[in-house]
Amino acid sequence: MCAAWGMGLNFRVSARTILHLGSELISSDGVAFYELIKNSLDAKASRVTVDVFYRLDYVVYSEILRELGEDRDTPEVLRERYIRSLRRPRTWQQLRDYALGSIVQGAPGVDRLVRRLTNASTKARFLEALRAANQIEIDDDGEGMSLDILRDVYLTIGTSYRADQKRDQYAAEEDDEVEASAPEVILGEKGLGRLSAMRLGDEVLVVTGQAGDSNWNQLEIDWNDFADAANDDLDSVEVEPEVGNAKEEEERGTLIRISALKSEWSADKLAGLAIEQFSKLSDPLGGTPAPPLTLRFNDIEVEIPRFADFLLEQAHGRLRAALHVAGPGAPRIEGTMEYLLHNRSRQLRLSTLELKTTTELDVPTVERIGPFNLDMYWFNRRLLTKIEGIGNLTVVRRILAEWSGGVSVYRDGYRVNPYGGPNDDWLDLDRDAFSTSGFKLNRGQIVGRARITQRGNPYLIDQTNREGLKENPEKQAFVKVLSAVMEIYRQYLNEIDRDVDRARRVTAAEALERFSVEDERLASLLPALEDALRGSEDGRDLTRKLRGTMSELRAAAEVVQRAAGAQEKERSRVLHLASIGLMIESLAHELYRATSAGLETIAQARRSSNPVNAGTSLRVLDSQLRTLQKRLKVLDPLSTNARQTKEAFELVDWIEDIVNGFASRNEGRRIAIETSVLPDDGELNVKAVKGMFVQVLENLLTNSVFWVSEQHKERVRLRIARDGGDEPVGRIDVVVDLPSRRILVTDDGPGIPQERRETVFEPFFSTKRQKQGKGLGLYIAREVAEYHGGTLTLGAADEHGQIHSVIFEIGNVDV
Template identity: 35%
Template sequence: MAFRVAARTILELGAELISSDATALYELIKNAYDARSKRATIAITTVFKYSHLRDTLRRIEQAQKTVARQGADAAVLADRILQDVLSKIDESAPEHVRQEFIARVSQQSGLLSLAEALKAAFDDLNTIAVIDTGRGMTLKLLDEVFLTIGTRSRLDPSDDGRAFVGGKGLGRLSTMRLGDHLTVETSTRGERHWNVLQIDWRAFTHESAVSLDKVTVQPRQGDLKTDATVSGTTLCINALKADWDWDRVKRLTDNYFDRLFDPFHGYVRYPLVIEVNGRRIPIPTFAREVFAAAFARGSIRYDIDPVEGPGLTFDIEYLSYDRRKTEFWSREDILGVTSKDDVSVAAMESLGPFKADFHWFNRQKIKGIDGVGDRNKIRDTVNQWANGLMMYRDGFRVNPYGNPDDDWLGIDSRALSSSGYKVNRKQLIGAVYISATENPHLIDQTNREGLRTNEEKTLLVLLLRKALTENFKDFLNSVEAEARKKAHVDVQEVSNFLHSTAKKVSDDLSTLRAVVPAEKRGDVDYLQGAFQDMETRLKNSRDALVSAERQHRDLVDLAGVGLQVEIIAHELGRVTRQTLDTIAGVDRAHIPKSVAAAFDAVESQMRIMRKRLEALDPLGPNSRNRAEKFDVRGLARDIFASHSDRFARLGIEPELDLGDAGSQAYEVRAVRGMIVQVLENLIDNSIFWLRQQKRLDPTFVPKISLQIDAAASELRLTDNGPGIPRERAEEVFRPFVTFKPPNEGKGLGLYISREIAKRHAGDLYLLDNPDARGRLHTFVLSISGQ
C-alpha cells in the first residue's frame, strides 16, 4: 500500500500556499539566481486589466439575463459592452498586441461569443515572462527535476561552492499563483534545440477528482536554437489572475522589490530587471547616507568558540552622546536567557553564527542631511524603512520579517508595556544576517512566510529580543540619566551667585555716582536703573529655578514610587515562587521538622512585604521596620534548614559553616526580616544558575555553601555554578540588570539586597577571587547592625 495523492494537492502547494504575487515572483527570481544566471528579467505584457475582465464578464452575464427577461436586443447590448472594452485597452501595450486583441474581440456580435473571445484574448495576450540566462535544463532534467515536487537537487552542495537560496523544490509551483497556464522553454549550453514544457494548472483544481498520476505532463523538444552556446530558461505565464499594469507593478517595486536583496551594506545586489509593456521600472535603492541621521546604532555577533562554546557580542553606540558600550554574553548568560523556553543546550551550537546590525532614530528630532535631503525627506525615508529588523539569508530576504504588520521580535509589545516607548519598530532600521551553510536549522516554512518554529529559531528570537528591548534600551536610558544628572543646576549656588553679583554692581554704581561730575550722573542713573531692572529679572529667574527644582523633586519622588512598585512586584513574585516550592516539598503524611523553619522564613518575608505595601498607602499608617537583636548564626541555620527539601529535590549539596564553636558570638541589631530577604535572594539566584549549569552538564554536581565569619562581621555565599564575569561585578547591582527571562525576575533582587545592607551600615559585593575563566562565585554580606 502507498499514499494516493489527489491532483488538487498541487493547487494547495502552489496557488493556495503562496500568500502574495510578490512572494510568487520572488521564488522565481531565486530560481534564476540558483540557475547561476547573471540577472533575472521579469517582462510583463498587459493589454487589458484582470479587474476589467471580471467586471466585463459580470456585465455580459447581467445583459444575458436582461435579454432573457425583457427581450432586449442582444446585439445592441454586445456592441455597447464591446465599445467599453475597447476604451479600456492599455495604450502602452505593444502595437501588435493591441491590434490582435482588438481584432479578436471585435469580430464577435453576440454576448456569449464576446465573453468567450474576450476571455481567450485576455488569457493569451496578457503574460508574465521570467527570463534567466543561467544553466538551463536538458529534456531529462526538465522531466526528472522540474517535474519532481520536493526535489533534492538544491539540497546537495553546488559545484561552485555558492549556496542555493531555494531548496524545497516547490518554487516553480508559485507560477500557479500568478496564472493558470505555464510554458517553460529551456536549454543548456551546447544543445541545439529548446526544450519545452506546457502545464495547464486548471487540471489541478479542487473540482478535479483524479489522482496526481493520472494528469499527464510531458516535456518535448522545441524549436532549433539560433546559437547553440546560448543557455537559460524562460517561464511564460498566461491566464493571469491579477492586474499587472504599470501603476500596480510600480507599487510592488517600491514597497517590496526594493528590499529583496540586502540594501544596507553597499554590496552589489543581484541584477533584476522589471518591465511593463517594454518600459523598465526603476528599482529604488536605500540611501545609506540616511544612517548619518541616526541617534544610536547596534551590532550583534553570535559565534561558536571551539573551546568556550557559543557567545554573543553586542556593540552599542549612542551617537548623540558619543557613548559606547560592548557587552559579551557567555554561554552561561545564554543559559539564563533561555531557562524558561524549550531550548536545549545543543541548540545553542546548532543555531550557528549570525549577525545583526541596526540604527535607531528619534523621529521627533531628525534633522536634514546636506546632499541627501531636508528633515522631511529624511523622516519620510525612515518612515518607509523603519519596521524593525528584516532578515537576509545569503543576501536574499526572508519574508515577512520587517514588514509593517510583522512584529516578529515582539518589540512593539514590549515597548507599549513599558514606560517611554523608547525602542519601537518605527524607530529601527536594520537586519539579521544568516546563511544556508552556517544556519542549516533556520529553515523557511513551506509557505515562505518566515522560519519554521524550532529550537534554533526560538533561541534566535530570544537573543535578539533581549538585546533590543532590554540591553539596548537600558543603555540609552542610563546614558540619558547621566546626562541629566550632569546638567542639573544647583539652584542655591546659582541663586547666591546672582544675588551677590547684583548687590556688588549696585554698590559700585552708588560709589561711582558720588564721584563723577554732575553732568555724567544721568548716565550713571541710567546704568543703575538698568541694573535694578536686571536684578528684578534675576529674582524672577531665581524663583523659576526654585520652582523647577521643586518640580524635579516631585518627579524624582514619583519615580521612586514607581521603583518601589517594581520592587514590591519583584519580592511578591520571588516569595510566591519560594512559597510554592516550599509547599510542594512538604510531605503531607509526615510533616518534617524543617516545616517550622520554612514557615518562619516565609512569615518574616511576608511581614516585610506588608510593611512595604503600607509605606505606599498614603491613607494608611506608615509603620516602621523595627530592629531587633538576634544571632546571625541561628538565622543562617534556620534559612538553610528551610531549603533542605528543595536542595535535596534539585540534587544540590549544601554546606553551612557557622565558624568555630568557641569563637565570638555574632549578634546584630537589625531588621530580621530584611536580612532574611537578602539571604533568600542570594540563595534563589544561586539555585537558578546552578540549574542552568546542570542543563549544560548533566553530570554536574551543584554545590552551595554559606560561611559565617563573626570576626569580620561577614556572611559569604558561594556556589559552583557558572559565576559572574569579573567585569560585570558592579553592573549586577544596578536595577533591572538581569539575564533571567522576564517571568523569572526583573533584575531588582541584588539592587534591593545591597540597599538593605547599606541601611544596616554594611555592604553586599562580589568577592574579587576569579576562577580560571575570570568569573566570580562568592557574594559577601557584611553586616554589623550598629
C-alpha cells in the same frame, strides 16, 4: 472491516487539487516573483529581466470575462447568477468593441493586440486575444532546461531535484572534491516554485534551452484546463513539452511568459514591489551582491532602490551579536552594543548559563538553532536631520521608512519572507517598545538583519508557503534568543540615557544650596545698592521692590525644601514597600512549604500507633516551627513601626541571625552559607536601623543562591558534577569586616561580567527567566543602602573578567 481495505487502493488526486495548491502555497505576488527569480539564480543566470506588459484596462478585461461567463476565479453558480442579472447582455462582438475602446495607447505590442482583436472571427479567438493582452515575462540567461528536465522535473510538483543537488554538493564538500569555503548557494528545495506562475496568471508559456541544443524547448499550460477537469484525475489533463524553434548552439536560458493576469498592474504597483520586495532580496548589510535583476513596465525601467548606505551614518545606535554553538563555553552570545549618539559602547556576553536562565531554553535546543549573526542599527526619529545632497528631514524619514521594519532574516544572503516587512512584527518589537519609556526599539526605528545559512541552521526550515520559518522548537528558540538580545540592548540604551540625565540633573538640595549662596551675595550687595538709589523716589521704590522679590524667592525656596523632604520620604516609603514585596513573595513560598511539611508530619503522627514514631514526628514538627519562627523574627524589624527606628544592637550577632535564618530555610539546596568576622570574635555595638541590614543582605543572598544553584545544574548537564549526595554544590561567604565598616558577600557561582558592573544595579535588568527575576533586587538593595548612608558596589573581577563579590559599606553608624 471494509473489504476495500485489503484491495491496495491508492489516493486519487483530482485535477483541481493543483489549483488549490497554487493558491495556498503562493500567498502573494511578491512571493511569486521571488520564487521565479530564485529559480533563475539557481540556474546561474547573470541576467534576469522582469517585464510587465499592460495593454488593456484590467477593470474592462475583468468585466468582459464576467459577462461572458469566463471568470474562472468565481464559482460557476455565481457566474450563472451574474449573467442572469444582466438586463441586456452584450454579444462578444459588442464586448470586443468595448475592449478596443479601452486599449492603453503607446503600450508595447498594442498594434498587434488591436489586429488580433479586430480579426477575431469567433468568440474563442476573441477570448484568446483578450487573455494575451496583459502579460508578465521573466527572462534569464541561465543554464536552461533540456526537454527531459522540462518533462521530468519542471512538471513534477514537489520534485527533489534541487534538494538532490544540495545533497550531492554537501557530499562532495565532505569528500574534499569542491572548495567548501565559498560553496555555491542553491536557493530552491521544495519543488513548488513552478506554481508561482499560477498566482500571477491563468496561462503560462515556458521557452527554455541549454547550450549545445539546436532547438528551444517549450511548454504551454492553461490552468483553466485543470478547473474544467474538476473532479477528474490529475493526469487526465495532458501537459506535454515539445521541441520549439531553432536556436544558436551557444544560446541558453529560460523565458516564462504569463498571460491572463489575475490582478491589476501599474507602474506604481511594480515600483512598490521594487521597494518592499526586490530591493531586499539580498542582504543589504552583508556582502551578498544584489541580484542581476531589471524591472520594466511597458518597456520603461522601474528603479530597484539600492541600499542607502549614507543612512547608517545617521544611526544613533548599533547592535552586533552572534550565537556561537561550537568551541569552549558554547553555546554563548557575544557582541557589541553601541550608543553612537553618546559615543558609548559595551561588550555583550551571555554565557550558556545566562542563555538558559534568560530564555528558559534547554541547551540542546539552543545548539540546534545553529550559529547566526545579528546586525542592527537604531534610529531615534526625533533626532534625525537633513542630509546634504540627499534631502530635507522629510526625505530622510521617508528613506528610513523604506528600509526600516525590524529585523529581517537572510539565509545565505537571500531574504526569508516576511520577516522585517511592513506588516510583520515577529519579535514583538512594537509591543515591547510600547511597554517601555521612549518607545525605544520599535520597528520603525530599526534597520537590521539576522543572518543564517542552510548548512549551519538546518532546523530553521522555510514554510512551504514561503511565509516565514516552519513552526518548530528551534524556530521558537531562535525568536526567544533574538528577543532576549534585543531586550538587553534596550536596557542598555535606557541605562545610558539615565546616566546622561543624571549628569545633567540638578537635585533640589543642589539648587537650594546654589540659591543660598546667591541670596547671601545679593544681601551683602543690597546696602550699597540702597545708598546709591536713596537720592530719588524711583530709586527708593526700586529698592523696596527688590527686597519684596527677595522675600518671595526665599519663601519659594522654603516651599521647594519642604517638597523635596516630602519627596524623599515618599521615595523611602516606596523603596521599603518594594523591598518588602520581594521578601513577602519569598516568604509566602516558605510558609506554604513549611505548613505543607507540618501538616504531613501531623498526618504521619496520627496514622502511627507507635508512640516512638509519634514522638519523632512531634520533634520534626517542633524543628520546622522553630525554623519558621527564626525567619519571622528576622522580618520583624521591617514592620511599619520599626522600619525607620534606630536602635542599639550588636552588629555581628544581628548579621549572623540574618544569615543563619536564610541558610536554614535553604538547607535543602546543599549550599554552604557561612559567616565570618574580622577580627575573629570581634564585636561592634551600633545604633542603626536593623531593617536596612535585612533588606540588603536578603537580596544579596537570594541572588547568590539562584546563580550557584543554576551553575550546579549546568555542571550536572556537562557531567562535571553529579546530582545528589551530601557534598555542598557551592558556597556563599559573608564576611563582616569591622575595621573597614563593610560586609562582603562572596559566592562561587558563575559571577557577573566586568562590563555589567553598573548595569546590574539598574532597575528591571535581569538575566533570570521571567518568572524568577524582576530585575529589582540589586537596585532596591543599593537604594536602601544609600538612603541609610551606606553604599553597595561590586568587588574586583577575577582573571576571567567575572565578579564574584558584593561590598556593602555600612556607612557612619552610631557606636
